[in-house]
Amino acid sequence: MKALVVAALLGSLGGCAKKAEPPPAAVVQMPADEVKRGQDACDAYVAKVCACTAPAAAQECKLAKALPDAIQLSLGVAAGTQKSDEARSAIREIRKVVKGCVESLAQLPALGCP
Numbered sequence: 057m058k059a060l061v062v063a064a065l066l067g068s069l070g071g072c073a074k075k076a077e078p079p080p081a082a083v084v085q086m087p088a089d090e091v092k093r094g095q096d097a098c099d100a101y102v103a104k105v106c107a108c109t110a111p112a113a114a115q116e117c118k119l120a121k122a123l124p125d126a127i128q129l130s131l132g133v134a135a136g137t138q139k140s141d142e143a144r145s146a147i148r149e150i151r152k153v154v155k156g157c158v159e160s161l162a163q164l165p166a167l168g169c170p
Contacts, residue, residue: 108169
């Protein structure tokens with residue numbers, strides 16, 4: 057009888073054991089070649105808008121100088137987080153900045169820049 061009680065207690069303790077946590081999901085990363093193309097696009101935009109002598113380009117140049125820093129900041133967030141949703145959000149922000157660089161580069165002739 058004593059053995060039966062001990063066996064029952066041991067069996068019920070098994071349910072209280074801490075369950076193994078699933079391994080964390082791999083954090084999403086932006087492909088290196090996409091990062092490089094984005095940085096190159098923003099660097100080209102900054103160089104061209106700041107080299108332009110049109111009056112409207114002067115203000116654009118001041119604003120454009122922050123774009124490469126915005127990419128680096130978001131890359132740091134994406135690389136430094138353990139949460140996939142935060143990494144995805146940072147990558148989305150990088151892509152928005154790069155899109156803005158590409159679109160602004162295409163608009164330079166409208167500002168009077170070659």
